[in-house]
Amino acid sequence: MTRPPPAVAVLQAALAAEHAVVFGYGVAGARLSGDARRRAQRGYDAHRARRDELAALLVERAAEPEPPAASYALPRPVEDARDAVELLTLLEERLAAVWADAVLELRGDLRGLATGGLRDAAVAAALWRRGSVPFPGLAERAQQ
């Protein structure tokens, strides 16, 4: 009876992931300049918008949106532009996996939200990495 409905848990997981990505863009953006910095700014704005959309959907469902953590552990220090691009590639790849799992759990419009989140994360990852992967978000099909 106290368990939240499945959609709420999935939306909270996506929100937690978007919080982390917003944090990462803040860290990485400071190390970028020129076109990359502008792209990072657009990414930051897009993820904040998605985060706010998720929070609103949770409130609609009478759930309290999960707040961001006070800080996050980065996989490695971000000291220059190259580190920043690597971090953003990794974050978008991990976010793609979160959204891919959300597709599995959601129906109707919410599934559409998840496919959109997966698509946007895959596009951003491809642009940061300057290359494609065949199955974004599907860890079990990741190439060796």
Place this chain on the structure above:
Amino acid sequence: MTRRGSRPPGRREVLAAGAAGAAGGALALAGGLAGCLPGADRSPPHPPDPELRRRDRVAAEVSALAAHYDAVVARFPRAAAELSTLAAEHLAHADALRGPRTARPSASASPPSAPPDPAPVPDTLPAAVADLAAAERTASRRRNRQSAEASPELARLLASIAACEAAHAALLDTRR
């Protein structure tokens, strides 16, 4: 007090939350991701027939997209290295959709339809690449619509393919 403690076990994390007060606020180094999903193959063992037909139909569309790349590469061989890697990903999509051949008793009864003749290739490489990008975008939107109607497992695969197609379009745009 840390956010991690309140999360369900096994939940995927993009970044691990830092421990409060860690090393004067410095970001701790940690691999934050539960990287692998349990189970290598998430396809159901015996998908219902309509699902098989749906997979075949999408696989034919995906193969047609690969054929579009082949036509452009035939016309502009200098673009082969770059475009062939993208075309190969579409072939991987078709393989994933069709699955192992041995598990397909109805394969001979309903062979996948032959892809339609690709549209004529424009006279310049930039125009041909623009056509490819447009075809990828159309395919991506279509794949997302197909995802809406599919079973959860197939929906996840279709959404990933749609994401790949959208990423191809974005990468093609950057080379123009």
